Amino acid sequence: MPKTKLNGAQPNIRLALIPLLAALGASAAIYLSKHYYDLRAGTAGFKSLCNISSTMNCDAVTASRFADFMPGLPLSSFVAGWFVAILILGLMARVSDWRREAILVTTLMSGFASLYSLALLAVMFFVLHKFCLFCLGIDVANFALFGICLSLAKDRNATSIFGGARWPKIQSNALIVLGSMLVMVVVLRPGGENQITPEMKAEIQTSVTHILA
Numbered sequence: 001m002p003k004t005k006l007n008g009a010q011p012n013i014r015l016a017l018i019p020l021l022a023a024l025g026a027s028a029a030i031y032l033s034k035h036y037y038d039l040r041a042g043t044a045g046f047k048s049l050c051n052i053s054s055t056m057n058c059d060a061v062t063a064s065r066f067a068d069f070m071p072g073l074p075l076s077s078f079v080a081g082w083f084v085a086i087l088i089l090g091l092m093a094r095v096s097d098w099r100r101e102a103i104l105v106t107t108l109m110s111g112f113a114s115l116y117s118l119a120l121l122a123v124m125f126f127v128l129h130k131f132c133l134f135c136l137g138i139d140v141a142n143f144a145l146f147g148i149c150l151s152l153a154k155d156r157n158a159t160s161i162f163g164g165a166r167w168p169k170i171q172s173n174a175l176i177v178l179g180s181m182l183v184m185v186v187v188l189r190p191g192g193e194n195q196i197t198p199e200m201k202a203e204i205q206t207s208v209t210h211i212l213a
Helices: 009-041 058-063 075-092 096-128 133-153 167-188 198-212
Strands: 068-070
Touching: 009 058, 009 075, 009 133, 009 167, 058 096, 058 133, 068 075, 075 096, 075 133, 075 167, 096 133, 096 167
Parallel strands: none
Antiparallel strands: none
């Protein structure tokens, strides 16, 4: 099986950047997930630490319908699991026997995430007219990861980025991705004491309408 040419200082630096960027992205997504639940439970007070102005306002973006994966479940919790999976795969890529498949999967993941980031940037710019600093950080992490992974993915001896990949190991990596996302969704979900109550719903909706205005 042809091996990807990842010798030398520069490729090693790029390999080290994958888990680092993934950790930063996961941290931002974990914060947004916690803020999502706090905001809807009425405990956040609409005072996110990245509320810099009326335009750069995490509360406005988090309170919008675009923050939902489905009602009551934040998109950011899946994003956190997504980044945790990339972090794990990035560490696996340090092992030569797993490198080809781990780089391939992270390239596909970061490419998809970059397209999704572009869509959400369009939503913030054209629909909400408000921006979230943590969301922008996640977008930067996605774009950077895609560039790094793409630069590492192409084997000079292969006809495509899929050349030389072993499908059983790709399937194992896919299970890591699914498992990481499910675990983070469960871990980040708050306990019953932080769930929204019917009494809070009208007050929260009024606040949401105000900050989105």
